[in-house]
Amino acid sequence: MAQHRKPGSPSYPWRRPFAAPGAAHRKPRSGGAVRTTATLTLAGAASAAVAGGGTALADPQPGPDQVRSEIDTLHHEAEQATERYHAANEAVARAERELERVSLAADSSTDRLNEYRRALGSHAAAQYRAAGMPPEVQLALSSDPDTYLARAAAMDRSGDRQADALTGAQRQLRDLEQLRAEAAELTEELTGARDRADAERDTVETKLAEAEALLETLTERERQRLLSQDAHATGPGPGTAASAAAPLAAPAPAAGPRAQAATTFALGQVGKPYGWGATGPDAYDCSGLTQAAWSAAGVALPRTSQSQSGAGTRVSRDQLAPGDLVFYYPGLTHVALYIGNGQIVHASRPGTPVRTAPVDSMPFAAATRPA
Numbered sequence: 001m002a003q004h005r006k007p008g009s010p011s012y013p014w015r016r017p018f019a020a021p022g023a024a025h026r027k028p029r030s031g032g033a034v035r036t037t038a039t040l041t042l043a044g045a046a047s048a049a050v051a052g053g054g055t056a057l058a059d060p061q062p063g064p065d066q067v068r069s070e071i072d073t074l075h076h077e078a079e080q081a082t083e084r085y086h087a088a089n090e091a092v093a094r095a096e097r098e099l100e101r102v103s104l105a106a107d108s109s110t111d112r113l114n115e116y117r118r119a120l121g122s123h124a125a126a127q128y129r130a131a132g133m134p135p136e137v138q139l140a141l142s143s144d145p146d147t148y149l150a151r152a153a154a155m156d157r158s159g160d161r162q163a164d165a166l167t168g169a170q171r172q173l174r175d176l177e178q179l180r181a182e183a184a185e186l187t188e189e190l191t192g193a194r195d196r197a198d199a200e201r202d203t204v205e206t207k208l209a210e211a212e213a214l215l216e217t218l219t220e221r222e223r224q225r226l227l228s229q230d231a232h233a234t235g236p237g238p239g240t241a242a243s244a245a246a247p248l249a250a251p252a253p254a255a256g257p258r259a260q261a262a263t264t265f266a267l268g269q270v271g272k273p274y275g276w277g278a279t280g281p282d283a284y285d286c287s288g289l290t291q292a293a294w295s296a297a298g299v300a301l302p303r304t305s306q307s308q309s310g311a312g313t314r315v316s317r318d319q320l321a322p323g324d325l326v327f328y329y330p331g332l333t334h335v336a337l338y339i340g341n342g343q344i345v346h347a348s349r350p351g352t353p354v355r356t357a358p359v360d361s362m363p364f365a366a367a368t369r370p371a
Helices: 033-049 064-129 135-140 145-215 220-228 257-268 286-296
Strands: 325-328 334-340 343-346 355-358 364-369
Touching (some): 064 145, 286 343
16 A cells, blocks of 8 residues: 555554455455545545635644544544454355365265266166166076076175165265255355455555545644554553563463463563554454464464454453453454453554553453463
């Protein structure tokens, strides 16, 4: 997206490509489409201001506080879309795994069907070599009693094998028909999941472009002050010399070694930038940080904050212990890791690095204990 930025305009740390499963299916889009949306938003406001034909603008430019409020809203909407994007990519991965399973089952069923066909073909060839004479007639014409009995036993076995082969072939044909129907359904599901992922990614990029355009309406000093502010933070803002070296309060003792490992890992990421769709090691989004922290402790978590809320045991606000996952907002669209002493560590928003914050700095929704 950097190609549409004006010369000399700032570089924003959240403007990074996604690094998530399913990205290969993206269809190319025109380079200026996303930015155009944000530009039109601002241009529309300016046009409305002079529509009356007066000599002065009807409405002043929004002040820094209003810009910050609008940017916060855009970032929250983008975070919601990001979680839906991750969910859609999880659906893509599930559909691909199921398609692979169905494909292997169809291959196996086809092999068995071919075996039954070969058995039926061998029986038909034997009848042809006998000039089409019915087996009963061939048996009656046998003059040797021993030969008669041997042929009778062989005929019974041949008849049984033929019946088994026919029944098996019919069963495999039914199985293949069912597998083909399942594959068609999964293909449709896969296509829909990929389309949803594309749409949500477009939403995220549009929201980010609008936020960037709003920032560019401010002076350089106002931009830096806004980017250094974070209502959820307890430490210095991004870009300050102290942001990387600020001492962190020691976390409270965790309930077990895995929770301790997850807490230690998450605190070790403090100061790293926020990145949409990022799971480390250089940048994180909110659920990417918690997933990586618990992965370092040997526990696999799902990708999205909503899915992570179902991993482990639910705990109440007053039962929180270091390592617990804390979820915010009604849709559980943000997740942090509790470190004790009323504090969390989280990847909060674009432009703000991973940092600690009070547990009640956002609307608490739920909490879980993965292990």
